[in-house]
Amino acid sequence: MPRRDAAAQAGVHERTARDWDRGIRKIGNARLHPDGRRIDYKTGVSTTVCAAPASLSAVEAELHPRFLTVTERELISDLRRQGESLRAIGRALGRPASTVKREIDARSAEGVYQPHRAHRAWAASRARPRQSxxxxxxxxxxxxxxxxxxxxxxxxxxxxxxxxxxxxxxxxxxxxxxxxxxxxxxxxxxxxxxxxxLRTGRTIRTPRRTGGARQPRFTHPMIMISDRPAEVEDRAVPGHWEGDLIMGSRNETAIVTLVERHTRYVLLGHLPGGHTAEEVRDVLTALIATLPEHLRGSLTWDQGSEMAAHKQFTVATGVPVYFCDPHSPWQRGSNENTNGLLRQYFPKGTDLSVHSAEDLEHVAQQLNGRPRKTLGWATPAERLRDLLTTT
The missing domain is CATH 1.10.10 (Arc Repressor Mutant, subunit A)
Incomplete structure (x- = not known):
């Protein structure tokens, strides 16, 4: 059709349409010609700027080869009007016929494939300005x-x-x-x-590191985790616990943490004066004494010096203590995860002695009321309640 009619349908002036045909772009008060000349049409001043690479069209940027270019879409339209088959169009483009078919099916409007409209629609579909x-x-x-x-x-x-x-x-x-x-x-x-x-308090995600070896420090021989019964490992039988200390500032204050492996139920022990082996033994003995007999199966701990009185604890409660291998926190995974949760309430580097036994009980209740993925999004308190009502 004549340029005047095409410009009217496009909603632009005929002179603008002529500039487009010649590859001239309007930038502010100037026109940029394909040869690099920049002419200010108000003052008539002409300057030469760096010309664009010949490989770049004025109507498109460089694309990954897997994307159809506007030139390829024009060729699809031309060959389609000539009655060429999808396979013939694909051969001309060097692309599969299925690519041509998907393009025509997806971008045609009222049965007519218009290349520039198709290219604009494709470009708009790539943008994802969606707000979070x-x-x-x-x-x-x-x-x-x-x-x-x-x-x-x-x-x-x-x-x-x-x-x-x-x-x-x-x-x-x-x-x-x-x-x-x-x-x-x-x-x-x-x-x-x-x-x-977040329970970690981190603002970025950081990798984990491992430390050096630790030497045993107990008078009484340890029973290693490798000797622990299989029923403890598969968590099928309730009553087996994992324990540790979370430390306060300068390692001067601490809290005893116990986690039941089957239900993930948490018990916290108050250590107001220190965390010697005798103090830890007494707190653990008091915590275990609050449990029914069938929930006193075993205790798994690391090789920290606070468990030097493990033999006396076993004699007083009848609960055997199994010790993890050095630098193997995953062998007490439930307890390690719980200690991480507790750091939200008891941050590192703070004085833990300021928290009363009532404070610890409140925190334990809140943790036991949280849904857990490993429990099918039930809470530890619900699992322990079911366990106590069915046994």
Whole structure:
């Protein structure tokens, strides 16, 4: 059709259409010609700028070879009008016929394939300017923020949403989306909020490291974890515990932590004066004494010096103590994970003696009320309750 009619349909001036045909681009008050001349049409001043590489068209940038270019789309349109088959068009492009078919099926409007419209539609489909779910105010963001304040992990929050809002697709978020929101905020300066939201308190993800070897330090011989009964390993039988200390500032104060392997139930022991072997023995003995007989199976600990009185503990309670191999925290994985959770309440480098026995009981209740992935999103308190009511 004549240029004037084409310009009218495109909604531009005929002179603009003529410039497009000649490869001339308008930049501000000047026109940039394909040969690199820049002419200010108000002053008439002409300057020469660095010309674009010949391999780059004025209407497209360099693309990965797997993408169709606007030139290839023009060729598809031309050959399609000539009645060529899909295979013939594919051979001309050096691409599979299926690629041509998908392009025509997806980009045709009312049965007509227009190459530039198709290219614009493809370019628009590549953009993903979608805002993060948690960057928007609303019930989802409020719910996530509330659970983070309660020290729930992102994965716990995700699965809790499935249970609390089973029919509401708007109340869905992945754990990674929560992590990304937290870490982006951290880079923006909200480090204090991150320390509260995540149990590690980290603003970036860091690799783990291992330390050097540790020597045994007990008078009485240790029973190693390799001698522990198989029923303890598979967690099938309740009553087997993992234990450790979490340390305060300068390693002067500590708290005893016990985790039941079957239910992940947590017990915390108060050590107001210190953490000598005798003090730890007495606190452990008192904690075990609160349990029914069938939940006093065994205790697994690392080779810390605080367990030097392990033989006396076993005599007093009848609970055997099994010791992990040096530098093998995964052999007490449940306890290590729990200690990480407890650091939200008892940060590293703080004085742990200021927390009373009532404070520890409150923290233990909160941990035991959290849903756990390994328990099918039940809570340790629910599992222990079921265990006590069925035995």
């Amino acid at each position: 779910k948690l960057a928007q105010d609303g019930p989802l963001r409020d719910h996530v923020a509330q659970k983070l304040r309660e020290r729930w992990s992102p994965e716990q929050i995700r699965n809790n949403l499935l249970l609390e809002f089973p029919g509401d697709e708007g109340m869905r978020v992945s754990p990674e989306t929560i992590y990304q929101a937290i870490y982006v905020q951290a880079r923006g300066g909200l480090r204090r909020e991150v320390a509260v939201a």
